[in-house]
Amino acid sequence: MADSFDTATPKELVSLVFEVWNSGDPDALGALFPVDGEWTTPYGYPMVGPWEIAEGHRGVMQGIFASAVLECTNVRTKTLADTLVSIDARWLMAGQVAPDGKAIPEREGSMHIIAEKGPHGWRPIILRNQEYAGPYRELAKRQDVAGGNPHGVPEA
Template sequence: MNRQSPKSIVTDFQRAWNAHDADALAELFVKDADFVNVTGLWWTTKERIRKAHEFGFAHIFGSSTMNVGRTEIRMLGADHAVVHARVTVTGQHTPDGQLAEDRRTVFSFVVTRLHDEQGDYWRAVSAQNTDVVPGGPDTHVNSPDGQTAVRYRD
């Protein structure tokens, strides 16, 4: 693990996810962090992030595997960065226990550099996970019947 790279957040998140370890996952965040999941649920504080993932591993993602693809880092000065990563999760289960299709998302992390006796390391201040909608719609339109993916371009 390269603690000196902002990318360590993504690789360590993947490692914690694949171990289904909510405690290790939460340790990647500062105490007052924010996390917005793919459905817009917004968890504030490291402990709420831990509890949400603990539930997810127990009921939804207990046999899942996360694979990280393209990862980009944009430095915001010397001690802060935005990290984006394409992610595929396999092994999610539906509420009735059936295996769901693979889920593709883009993870966005805002990270800050911290320091301890072993040197510099990075922690997430904020994270957002965004579903990549199959078929590549331009956006969604809400109606009384629900949400529909739409294209505005040919």
């Protein structure tokens, strides 16, 4: 899959990452990354290269995330160089279950992606996934209400 996709913009790359994650195919997820690409879980577990990324997701995609849907709720990009971009993609996950099969409440977080432009468009080279803690969820809601201020306080 790594050589069969075209992502003309960083936002298209984000859409592809979410689409592939939601497909439940860990091999396709790993194939998005170069041989030295990195994915770090919300709990700080690093995976390096397509094989580790695929294997690191295989069990959870077939288990607790089998019915989960990951929705991208906001994307911000910052160009670092002509062929390098920083991406922050906020997400909401619904449908996850605990190992005992009980439903888990919706989760929120963000992916920070460093992407590089190559012959097939934009590709993630580093992805750091993080989940928002409960108090931050409230701040994030206030940020949305306050028009983007991260602390929910009107600017002077």
